[in-house]
Amino acid sequence: xxxxxxxxxxxxxxxxxxxxxxxxxxxxxxxxxxxxxxxxxxxxxxxxxxxxxxxxxxxxxxxxxxxxxxxxxxxxxxxxxxxxxxxxxxxxxxxxxxxxxxxxxxxxxxxxxxxxxxxxxxxxxxxxxxxxxxxxxxxxxxxxxxxxxxxxxxxxxxxxxxxxxxxxxxxxxxxxxxxxxxxxxxxxxxxxxxxxxxxxxxxxxxxxxxxxxxxxxxxxxxxxxxxxxxxxxxxxxxxxxxxxxxxxxxxxxxxxxxxxxxxxxxxxxxxxxxxxxxxxxxxxxxxxxxxxxxxxxxxxxxxxxxxxxxxxxxxxxxxxxxxxxxxx
Amino acid sequence: xxxxxxxxxxxxxxxxxxxxxxxxxxxxxxxxxxxxxxxxxxxxxxxxxxxxxxxxxxxxxxxxxxxxxxxxxxxxxxxxxxxxxxxxxxxxxxxxxxxxxxxxxxxxxxxxxxxxxxxxxxxxxxxxxxxxxxxxxxxxxxxxxxxxxxxxxxxxxxxxxxxxxxxxxxxxxxxxxxxxxxxxxxxxxxxxxxxxxxxxxxxxxxxxxxxxxxxxxxxxxxxxxxxxxxxxxxxxxxxxxxxx
Amino acid sequence: xxxxxxxxxxxxxxxxxxxxxxxxxxxxxxxxxxxxxxxxxxxxxxxxxxxxxxxxxxxxxxxxxxxxxxxxxxxxxxxxxxxxxxxxxxxxxxxxxxxxxxxxxxxxxxxxxxxxxxxxxxxxxxxxxxxxxxxxxxxxxxxxxxxxxxxxxxxxxxxxxxxxxxxxxxxxxxxxxxxxxxxxxxxxxxxxxxxxxxxxxxxxxxxxxxxxxxxxxxxxxxxxxxxxxxxxxxxxxxxxxxxxxxxxxxxxxxxxxxxxxxxxxxxxxxxxxxxxxxxxxxxxxxxx
Numbered sequence: 024x025x026x027x028x029x030x031x032x033x034x035x036x037x038x039x040x041x042x043x044x045x046x047x048x049x050x051x052x053x054x055x056x057x058x059x060x061x062x063x064x065x066x067x068x069x070x071x072x073x074x075x076x077x078x079x080x081x082x083x084x085x086x087x088x089x090x091x092x093x094x095x096x097x098x099x100x101x102x103x104x105x106x107x108x109x110x111x112x113x114x115x116x117x118x119x120x121x122x123x124x125x126x127x128x129x130x131x132x133x134x135x136x137x138x139x140x141x142x143x144x145x146x147x148x149x150x151x152x153x154x155x156x157x158x159x160x161x162x163x164x165x166x167x168x169x170x171x172x173x174x175x176x177x178x179x180x181x182x183x184x185x186x187x188x189x190x191x192x193x194x195x196x197x198x199x200x201x202x203x204x205x206x207x208x209x210x211x212x213x214x215x216x217x218x219x220x221x222x223x224x225x226x227x228x229x230x231x232x233x234x235x236x237x238x239x240x241x242x243x244x245x246x247x248x249x250x251x252x253x254x255x256x257x258x259x260x261x262x263x264x265x266x267x268x269x270x271x272x273x274x275x276x277x278x279x280x281x282x283x284x285x286x287x288x289x290x291x292x293x294x295x296x297x298x299x300x301x302x303x304x305x306x307x308x309x310x311x312x313x314x315x316x317x318x319x320x321x322x323x324x325x326x327x328x329x330x331x332x333x334x335x336x337x338x339x340x341x342x343x344x345x346x347x348x349x350x351x
Numbered sequence: 352x353x354x355x356x357x358x359x360x361x362x363x364x365x366x367x368x369x370x371x372x373x374x375x376x377x378x379x380x381x382x383x384x385x386x387x388x389x390x391x392x393x394x395x396x397x398x399x400x401x402x403x404x405x406x407x408x409x410x411x412x413x414x415x416x417x418x419x420x421x422x423x424x425x426x427x428x429x430x431x432x433x434x435x436x437x438x439x440x441x442x443x444x445x446x447x448x449x450x451x452x453x454x455x456x457x458x459x460x461x462x463x464x465x466x467x468x469x470x471x472x473x474x475x476x477x478x479x480x481x482x483x484x485x486x487x488x489x490x491x492x493x494x495x496x497x498x499x500x501x502x503x504x505x506x507x508x509x510x511x512x513x514x515x516x517x518x519x520x521x522x523x524x525x526x527x528x529x530x531x532x533x534x535x536x537x538x539x540x541x542x543x544x545x546x547x548x549x550x551x552x553x554x555x556x557x558x559x560x561x562x563x564x565x566x567x568x569x570x571x572x573x574x575x576x577x578x579x580x581x582x583x584x585x586x587x588x589x590x591x592x593x594x595x
Numbered sequence: 596x597x598x599x600x601x602x603x604x605x606x607x608x609x610x611x612x613x614x615x616x617x618x619x620x621x622x623x624x625x626x627x628x629x630x631x632x633x634x635x636x637x638x639x640x641x642x643x644x645x646x647x648x649x650x651x652x653x654x655x656x657x658x659x660x661x662x663x664x665x666x667x668x669x670x671x672x673x674x675x676x677x678x679x680x681x682x683x684x685x686x687x688x689x690x691x692x693x694x695x696x697x698x699x700x701x702x703x704x705x706x707x708x709x710x711x712x713x714x715x716x717x718x719x720x721x722x723x724x725x726x727x728x729x730x731x732x733x734x735x736x737x738x739x740x741x742x743x744x745x746x747x748x749x750x751x752x753x754x755x756x757x758x759x760x761x762x763x764x765x766x767x768x769x770x771x772x773x774x775x776x777x778x779x780x781x782x783x784x785x786x787x788x789x790x791x792x793x794x795x796x797x798x799x800x801x802x803x804x805x806x807x808x809x810x811x812x813x814x815x816x817x818x819x820x821x822x823x824x825x826x827x828x829x830x831x832x833x834x835x836x837x838x839x840x841x842x843x844x845x846x847x848x849x850x851x852x853x854x855x856x857x858x859x860x861x862x863x864x865x866x867x868x869x870x871x872x873x874x875x876x877x878x879x880x881x882x883x
Contacts, residue, residue, distance in 0.1 A: 071690075075689075075690075077689065077690055077693050077694070079634075079693075079697065124869065124872045124873055125872065128872065128876050130831070131632045131689065131693065132827070132872060132876065134632070134693055135632075135823045135827065135868070136868060136869075136872065138820065138823075139820060139823075139824070139864075139865040139868050140865070142820060142861060142865070143861065143862045143865040146858055146859060146861055146862050147859075147862060149858060150856060150858050150859055150862075201464060202464065203458050203462050203463075203464060203467075206451075206454065206455060206458055206464065207455070207458070209444075209447065210444055210447075210455040213444035213445065213446060213447060214442045214443075214444055214445075216406075216426075216438075216442060217438065217442035217443070217444065217503075218455065219425070219426040219427045219430075220404065220426050220427075220430060220435065220436055220438070220442075220504075221427075221430060221435070221455055221456045221459065221503060221504075221506070221507055222427050222430035222431045222435075222456075222459040222507050223427055223455070223459075224425075224427045224428075225427070262816065266697060266701065269694070269697075273690075273694060277690065305709055306708055306709065306712070306713065307704075307705035307706065307707070307708030307709035307812070308705070308709050309705075310701055310704075310705040310708075311701070311702050311705035311706050311708075311709055313701065313705075314697075314698045314699070314700070314701030314702035314703075314704075314705060315698070315702050316698075317694055317695075317697065317698030317701065318680065318695060318698035318699060318702065321684065321687075321691050321694050321695045321698060322680075322683055322684070322695075325687065325690075325691050
């Protein structure tokens with residue numbers, strides 16, 4: 024068995040036992056957030072990296088999933104396992120008019136519209152407080168350990184669920200990359216005119232990418248709502264979140280399958296580190312460094328960390344022996 | 352027996368701001384022929400291609416393809432219907448391999464990427480680029496880039512191929528190769544419209560020639576007739592044309 | 596809702612439009628010349644506001660007077676940004692450019708948060724409460740001054756761009772960089788000038804607005820969003836368009852606040868963006 028098989032396999036096994044290795048639930052929480060960000064960065068990448076359409080408002084889809092799900096759970100008692108898909112669907116439907124309006128245009132319109140979308144939704148949710156409880160946010164009714172309601176009293180099941188989502192997104196992105204849509208998105212990114220001359224409907228391709236991305240982001244939003252039990256307009260629709268999501272993909276590696284995973288790990292480490300180091304004493308410092316990180320990445324590593332990491336990985340794999348027993 | 356009309360261009364008019372690029376242009380292309388389109392610089396040849404393939408909408412006039420009106424359809428739709436064009440300034444997908452470039456074309460009729468790849472290899476064989484399948488497109492020589500343009504277009508399985516100055520800048524040997532390739536495409540059943548400045552090539556290739564000047568057709572006929580047509584000579588008067 | 600209230604809303608909108616126009620003009624200038632979408636434009640306004648506040652707080656300098664300081668200050672800041680942050684990414688893909696400016700925006704916003712805290716600050720001038728009464732309508736003097744100041748600066752800029760050689764060179768670079776190099780115009784210098792001017796205009800907007808607007812770290816976000824809608828509605832790169840669009844957006848926002856609610860003003864602006872993208876994406880001054 025070559026190291027190319029057993030190293031990733033080993034890593035997957037490591038991920039499976041990870042929660043049991045961690046000293047306390049707080050670290051499991053960090054792992055969960057890493058997985059969530061890996062999902063978000065990965066889905067952002069579908070439209071941002073592969074599709075070349077920069078979304079600065081992905082929180083719009085995240086928040087839509089979270090709010091739609093929580094509202095349905097609270098109002099009709101529908102199981103979150105079902106609203107998981109409904110939230111994703113709502114986000115997908117939201118993305119359709121956005122795509123129709125923006126993708127026939129060339130220019131920074133989608134980036135600007137995406138900010139506007141997330142902000143508009145945030146303000147609307149704040150405004151209609153009779154339905155959404157405004158700034159106080161919505162809570163998921165606490166029922167203790169209730170797996171059929173997507174509630175668990177230990178963090179472990181959340182972790183595994185998040186892990187499944189993260190692995191799922193990685194596989195979906197990889198699948199998409201190799202599909203016709205994936206090829207077409209690359210062609211459009213290289214030269215849209217040439218692509219159209221070859222029969223590629225660029226607007227439709229981008230719209231598909233956005234729909235997929237929005238759906239998955241919405242699902243992640245539902246998970247988040249269930250995990251944290253409470254959602255606020257500012258936390259799930261906020262500009263800060265949208266930027267974080269994009270940052271995960273950019274720092275990790277735009278347009279790659281594993282880049283966002285790396286980016287998520289780095290990002291979460293970074294968030295936790297600054298929170299611990301500054302213990303909330305210096306408001307703004309963390310984000311200031313964060314913004315600086317973004318600027319630095321753009322200036323010096325626009326392809327993200329993944330090429331460097333890929334070289335490291337290749338070097339490692341080359342040095343490892345093939346495992347005895349199963350022959351390649 | 353008259354061959355059916357593959358393409359009919361009828362009274363096309365296109366203006367850009369103060370420039371009348373195309374004015375009342377009409378011509379037709381018969382199925383299975385090679386139609387040459389010549390004319391001095393600025394006579395509207397590339398604009399005509401752009402009008403046919405939907406890059407621009409004509410201000411007036413119609414374009415009919417195999418009997419269907421395709422005026423104003425977007426480029427990807429025109430391609431799906433069976434017309435594919437190459438660009439005067441080649442637009443390869445620079446960072447992708449030659450094979451992947453062609454696959455972007457073959458995916459149109461072969462949605463399954465594996466089938467698209469297989470078809471891609473076939474096409475590369477046809478144009479003689481198989482040996483460079485794994486090279487990055489941006490590093491190709493001029494003639495290979497032209498080959499790639501043609502290969503990509505062929506990948507979409509067109510019935511009508513529009514070639515825009517494919518032979519510009521080629522040396523005599525390369526030009527010979529290009530002529531043979533285009534002729535072989537016609538022999539396989541493709542209809543081809545060739546825009547060229549390289550007179551020798553277009554005279555030997557074309558079944559018929561259309562001459563444009565200042566956005567309109569000034570002459571049409573067999574190559575022999577055209578080369579002695581006084582209107583054509585006048586249009587080119589003062590313009591010294593060199594081979595490649 | 597009676598006529599007077601509506602007229603009042605209309606007037607407020609028009610007066611505010613001047614400020615939006617100023618910010619938008621800076622944005623469109625930067626885009627037109629350097630081809631960079633500056634998401635940090637709002638933060639330039641914010642810097643102008645804080646500078647004005649501190650000048651008043653520490654040395655008692657009147658906000659309108661501080662224009663003489665904040666404009667050059669922001670001009671230099673813009674030049675530095677262009678030289679060190681924009682220049683390396685001039686030919687980089689859109690992603691790099693957009694995220695560079697977003698990154699700058701985040702840094703500036705949070706630097707303000709870090710150094711000045713999230714406290715809302717305000718400047719209390721002697722004339723802060725002055726108002727003119729025309730019929731049933733009240734015109735706040737500070738808002739009027741802001742509007743007039745914005746108009747004046749926009750006018751000066753237009754004169755600069757149309758009547759001076761440097762200004763014409765700037766417009767030329769916006770149209771065609773390569774030709775300009777052949778004509779002996781140094782595009783690098785023009786870029787520095789464009790970003791400097793764009794920042795200076797934003798800073799001026801900040802100074803003009805401080806007499807009646809709270810100063811806080813995230814104040815720039817609202818301005819940049821509105822400015823973007825104005826720029827798109829007015830056509831990217833067109834200054835006249837920005838003026839006209841600012842009027843439309845300012846009035847619409849104001850009326851929206853009147854009819855829909857104070858917190859939905861931005862939603863109305865967003866609705867204008869959507870309508871523009873659907874009906875006339877090239878903007879008022881562009882080809883349909």
